[in-house]
Amino acid sequence: MASKHAREQELASLDSVQPGESRASLLQRLSTWRIGLAGLVGIILVALLPTIYDQIFGFSSGFELHNSVTMIAILAIAALAQNVLTGTAAQPSLGNAAFFGVSAYILTWLVSDLNQPFWVGIIVAVLASAALGIIVGGPALRISGAHLAIATLGLVVIAGALLNLWDTTAGRQNYDLSNIPDFLTDDHALYYFVAAILVIVIFLVYHLLRARVGRAWIALRDDETAAEAFGINLTKYKVQAFVISAALTGLAGALWATWATTASSSMSSLDQTIAFLTMIIVGGLGSISGSILGAIFVGFLPILLGQLPSPLALGSVQLQVSTLTTGVYGLLLLLALIFFPSGLSSLGGIGSNLVRRVNKRGGTQ
Amino acid sequence: MSETATTSLLDIRGLTVRFGGLVAINALDLHISEGEIFALVGPNGAGKTTALNCISGLIKPSAGSIQFAGQELLTQPAYKRAALGIGRTFQHVQLFTSMSVLDNVLTAQHAQLRAGILTGILPFGPSKREDARARAHARETLALLGLTQYAEQPAGTLPFGVQKLVGVARALVLRPRLVLLDEPAAGVPPPEMDELAHKLRAWRDEIGTALLLIEHNMPLVQAVSDRVCVLDYGSKLAEGEPQTVLSDPAVLEAYLGRAASQQMTGQTPTQEVSHAEN
Amino acid sequence: MLAFLQVVIAGLVTGSLYGLLALGIVLIYRTTGVLNFAYGAIAALCTGFCFILITGPHLNFWLALVLTLLFALVIGVILERGFARPVLHTPVFTKAIATLALALVLETIGLAIWPQLASPQHFLTPFEGKALNLHGLYFSAIDLVILVVTALLMLGLHLFLSRTRQGIAMRAMADNLAATRLMGASVGRIFLVVWALSALVAALCGVLLASQQEMVSLQFMDPVLLLAFVGAVLGGLDSLPGALIGGILIGLADNILGFVLAGHTLGPLNISDPGIRETLIFGGFVLVLLFRPQGLWGRALLRRV
Numbered sequence: 003m004a005s006k007h008a009r010e011q012e013l014a015s016l017d018s019v020q021p022g023e024s025r026a027s028l029l030q031r032l033s034t035w036r037i038g039l040a041g042l043v044g045i046i047l048v049a050l051l052p053t054i055y056d057q058i059f060g061f062s063s064g065f066e067l068h069n070s071v072t073m074i075a076i077l078a079i080a081a082l083a084q085n086v087l088t089g090t091a092a093q094p095s096l097g098n099a100a101f102f103g104v105s106a107y108i109l110t111w112l113v114s115d116l117n118q119p120f121w122v123g124i125i126v127a128v129l130a131s132a133a134l135g136i137i138v139g140g141p142a143l144r145i146s147g148a149h150l151a152i153a154t155l156g157l158v159v160i161a162g163a164l165l166n167l168w169d170t171t172a173g174r175q176n177y178d179l180s181n182i183p184d185f186l187t188d189d190h191a192l193y194y195f196v197a198a199i200l201v202i203v204i205f206l207v208y209h210l211l212r213a214r215v216g217r218a219w220i221a222l223r224d225d226e227t228a229a230e231a232f233g234i235n236l237t238k239y240k241v242q243a244f245v246i247s248a249a250l251t252g253l254a255g256a257l258w259a260t261w262a263t264t265a266s267s268s269m270s271s272l273d274q275t276i277a278f279l280t281m282i283i284v285g286g287l288g289s290i291s292g293s294i295l296g297a298i299f300v301g302f303l304p305i306l307l308g309q310l311p312s313p314l315a316l317g318s319v320q321l322q323v324s325t326l327t328t329g330v331y332g333l334l335l336l337l338a339l340i341f342f343p344s345g346l347s348s349l350g351g352i353g354s355n356l357v358r359r360v361n362k363r364g365g366t367q
Numbered sequence: 368m369s370e371t372a373t374t375s376l377l378d379i380r381g382l383t384v385r386f387g388g389l390v391a392i393n394a395l396d397l398h399i400s401e402g403e404i405f406a407l408v409g410p411n412g413a414g415k416t417t418a419l420n421c422i423s424g425l426i427k428p429s430a431g432s433i434q435f436a437g438q439e440l441l442t443q444p445a446y447k448r449a450a451l452g453i454g455r456t457f458q459h460v461q462l463f464t465s466m467s468v469l470d471n472v473l474t475a476q477h478a479q480l481r482a483g484i485l486t487g488i489l490p491f492g493p494s495k496r497e498d499a500r501a502r503a504h505a506r507e508t509l510a511l512l513g514l515t516q517y518a519e520q521p522a523g524t525l526p527f528g529v530q531k532l533v534g535v536a537r538a539l540v541l542r543p544r545l546v547l548l549d550e551p552a553a554g555v556p557p558p559e560m561d562e563l564a565h566k567l568r569a570w571r572d573e574i575g576t577a578l579l580l581i582e583h584n585m586p587l588v589q590a591v592s593d594r595v596c597v598l599d600y601g602s603k604l605a606e607g608e609p610q611t612v613l614s615d616p617a618v619l620e621a622y623l624g625r626a627a628s629q630q631m632t633g634q635t636p637t638q639e640v641s642h643a644e645n
Numbered sequence: 646m647l648a649f650l651q652v653v654i655a656g657l658v659t660g661s662l663y664g665l666l667a668l669g670i671v672l673i674y675r676t677t678g679v680l681n682f683a684y685g686a687i688a689a690l691c692t693g694f695c696f697i698l699i700t701g702p703h704l705n706f707w708l709a710l711v712l713t714l715l716f717a718l719v720i721g722v723i724l725e726r727g728f729a730r731p732v733l734h735t736p737v738f739t740k741a742i743a744t745l746a747l748a749l750v751l752e753t754i755g756l757a758i759w760p761q762l763a764s765p766q767h768f769l770t771p772f773e774g775k776a777l778n779l780h781g782l783y784f785s786a787i788d789l790v791i792l793v794v795t796a797l798l799m800l801g802l803h804l805f806l807s808r809t810r811q812g813i814a815m816r817a818m819a820d821n822l823a824a825t826r827l828m829g830a831s832v833g834r835i836f837l838v839v840w841a842l843s844a845l846v847a848a849l850c851g852v853l854l855a856s857q858q859e860m861v862s863l864q865f866m867d868p869v870l871l872l873a874f875v876g877a878v879l880g881g882l883d884s885l886p887g888a889l890i891g892g893i894l895i896g897l898a899d900n901i902l903g904f905v906l907a908g909h910t911l912g913p914l915n916i917s918d919p920g921i922r923e924t925l926i927f928g929g930f931v932l933v934l935l936f937r938p939q940g941l942w943g944r945a946l947l948r949r950v
Contacts, residue, residue: 146938170918171915210487214487220463220465227461232449232474232476233447280742332746336750
């Protein structure tokens with residue numbers, strides 16, 4: 003076995019370019035710098051977004067920052083959560099909407115009815131979701147595939163029905179969230195709050211996917227038998243995927259209730275599940291950028307379509323756009339899936355392939 | 368047979384596997400010593416892969432015991448056996464196809480790394496440090512097998528022969544004491560067989576690991592093994608040095624087919640229909 | 646006792662409808678691997694067509710029905726060529742979401758052509774008001790029709806799949822697509838038959854449901870679809886009889902639970918609430934899957950080692 007000193011020398015030598023080393027690996031090292039740079043640019047964009055956004059879209063009330071961008075950021079967190087579970091760890095679980103709704107209700111209950119501080123409410127909601135994640139993850143160890151998908155969908159329906167029952171018994175339509183801290187009632191402040199959380203979540207997930215845990219998830223997705231042979235405890239990592247996914251979705255649910263100032267049982271519904279799933283499929287399974295793109299597609303496109311003037315005059319034809327928006331959305335979604343079966347994030351792959359090809363032509367390979 | 372001459376690494380006693388009414392392995396006794404190259408042969412259905420899967424932990428035997436370096440394996444779940452020093456390759460390679468070659472060999476070290484979720488989310492700290500060491504070690508292993516040029520390529524896009532080598536890299540990366548090789552010669556063209564035999568011996572010599580091969584390819588078995596065991600219908604038929612076992616006409620004729628057996632003993636194959644080798 | 650038997654009958658009838666839908670779902674799933682979430686929309690579109698034929702040109706119900714079934718076959722072919730082909734080579738999850746997208750598109754097309762179907766319309770059939778009374782047990786005409794049609798369809802499908810070349814090829818395809826291709830079976834033609842057939846089943850189911858509820862709208866299949874999926878999965882997603890029985894079990898559970906819980910309260914909780922019933926049905930479903938992950942009639946999923 004090499005001594006510690008020799009090993010450190012080895013590591014040090016890997017950091018500098020060795021003579022005769024291929025151009026390809028130099029580019030790879032540059033690419034890690036590129037990612038860091040991209041991250042920095044991303045953060046700057048996120049910070050400046052409200053001002054830019056208002057400049058472009060300020061003309062229409064439907065495009066209010068509050069109504070769109072903040073909501074999309076929350077959806078992005080939920081998409082990341084779904085992607086960790088279904089994209090990376092390949093667990094076809096459709097139960098996340100249950101955590102979305104239950105977490106919102108727990109927050110509202112603690113903050114509005116029990117008058118607890120908002121921060122306590124969020125933390126408890128997230129922890130409760132994580133605990134529920136274990137309960138949902140358990141059955142997933144025995145059930146798999148389409149059966150698991152429909153079974154977890156059933157859990158969403160159950161949760162929604164129970165939340166609705168609570169509402170009915172308490173004599174209300176939805177569960178209104180009051181006692182939100184003052185600074186969060188301002189649109190811009192709420193946006194920065196949610197955006198900051200999103201950036202942190204992206205950061206944590208990015209590193210987690212490249213760490214031992216992330217590799218274990220990918221391994222069990224690619225080949226469970228081989229994964230076990232190389233020391234991966236399938237049960238442990240599947241349950242961990244469920245817990246992380248549930249906690250993140252719970253966070254998204256609590257933020258949603260804060261944004262909407264209300265929790266509704268439709269948060270744990272088939273429609274919500276479809277939204278979560280669509281985001282990661284359209285965006286790209288297992289991809290962080292895909293989760294963001296998917297959230298933008300699912301969150302923004304309907305708003306965009308809804309802003310089209312109705313009736314829309316195309317020459318002599320009058321289109322009643324308002325009734326057609328769902329259809330157009332469906333059609334665009336269908337086209338996106340047919341032309342990008344691995345998700346919109348594959349555009350990045352096409353882009354980097356182009357870069358690689360250009361470099362090959364110009365470099366010494 | 369004296370067991371004091373070399374240390375016994377793997378002790379299989381009375382291993383029995385039943386699938387419903389079918390007895391796949393019948394009270395098998397097998398002993399493999401440290402650093403030994405041991406071949407398990409026999410016709411398809413003889414129980415070779417089943418035996419391998421029992422050692423790996425993918426199949427639970429109905430009876431018997433498997434001791435590895437003095438420790439009973441059968442009480443350990445499959446995922447714990449890698450940490451004990453057992454590596455394996457798969458007949459269909461079964462790489463983690465969405466990962467790069469380097470990441471495959473990195474992931475194969477999972478059992479010896481310790482980072483969990485809390486350390487994993489940080490861009491610095493013990494998780495990243497141990498990963499850096501493991502990556503370096505993975506590169507070493509790739510270099511040992513001549514795979515350095517493939518390190519960053521997605522494992523699923525490589526030619527079959529290269530994939531097999533990556534599978535071996537995964538098996539060897541933790542420098543295990545025993546490597547289970549499931550048909551290493553499958554898909555290897557005859558001209559490269561000598562090279563394979565040479566490589567197998569080289570890996571054993573460099574790492575000091577024992578190899579347990581399942582193989583159909585008799586020339587390879589003859590060239591590389593220290594000892595051979597012939598299985599048929601789940602029971603041991605013969606065991607000993609390859610020269611002795613494999614030139615025993617009864618073994619050859621009954622299980623390898625008359626034409627092939629005559630090939631082994633240097634006679635020209637007759638025109639008779641040989642038993643199917645598979 | 647009589648009341649309970651009545652409930653059982655109602656359960657069998659509703660269950661048959663769920664079962665029929667589940668049948669169509671499993672048919673497509675087994676042969677093409679697609680979980681068709683647009684199935685309800687297809688059924689609604691075809692039923693809408695039937696409605697238009699009855700109310701527009703005032704066609705005789707039976708004529709309208711025949712034309713609707715033909716319409717369904719055409720829709721099936723169009724969907725196979727225009728939808729199933731393009732998404733054929735996408736991954737499984739993508740295909741599932743694509744069917745959801747398809748459902749949206751179909752619903753919107755329906756709304757555009759027949760805007761009156763946005764809200765429930767009265768669906769007039771010759772079965773209305775007719776019933777049979779057997780020793781106090783009340784069988785409405787449509788209930789009988791549903792039971793008979795289901796039985797005939799089940800029998801017909803069974804014969805088709807076990808006796809005809811197309812049918813056998815379909816079953817082979819479900820097990821191994823590559824091998825079936827190599828054997829010379831025209832996979833394209835089989836896909837066509839599968840989609841056309843399942844569209845037919847969907848249309849039939851839609852018309853039957855609309856006849857029973859005496860109401861049709863473009864979204865009237867939505868609540869039924871989810872339960873049909875549950876029934877299909879309960880049956881194992883693997884066998885057609887399993888799908889039918891799964892659907893019937895769900896229908897029975899739904900009706901019997903409704904009857905048993907009606908008007909009762911558990912403390913402050915009104916347990917006759919349909920939400921509680923839903924919870925119990927889904928809860929039971931999850932429990933069954935925990936004990937038999939492959940469903941009641943599904944093949945056990947083995948990991949190849």
